[in-house]
Amino acid sequence: xxxxxxxxxxxxxxxxxxxxxxxxxxxxxxxxxxxxxxxxxxxxxxxxxxxxxxxxxxxxxxxxxxxxxxxxxxxxxxxxxxxxxx
Numbered sequence: 001x002x003x004x005x006x007x008x009x010x011x012x013x014x015x016x017x018x019x020x021x022x023x024x025x026x027x028x029x030x031x032x033x034x035x036x037x038x039x040x041x042x043x044x045x046x047x048x049x050x051x052x053x054x055x056x057x058x059x060x061x062x063x064x065x066x067x068x069x070x071x072x073x074x075x076x077x078x079x080x081x082x083x084x085x086x
Contacts, residue, residue, distance in 0.1 A: 008074055021078045028071040035064045 003011075014020035042057045 003074075005074075005077055008078075017078050017081075021075050024071050024075045024078070028068055028075065031064055031068045031071065035061060035068065038064065 008024075009017075009020055012020050012023045014023060038057065038061050042054065042061065045057065046054055048054065
């Protein structure tokens with residue numbers, strides 16, 4: 001699991017679930033921008049003489065995608081009410 005809701009809440013120093021969701025969504029949006037830029041660069045470098053370059057950049061894209069998925073899943077857990085502020 002990507003950390004408990006309580007751990008995320010404390011990490012974000014949020015005062016409400018809505019605040020936590022907004023912060024996580026900002027982080028996710030930033031990573032999505034980086035993912036899109038990396039995808040653009042990968043297309044430009046697809047025919048580079050070193051085939052390992054495209055493979056390595058693909059791994060980076062995949063890893064960024066996984067990070068985005070973790071943040072988005074955490075947003076979903078907050079929205080479904082799995083965490084309640086005491």
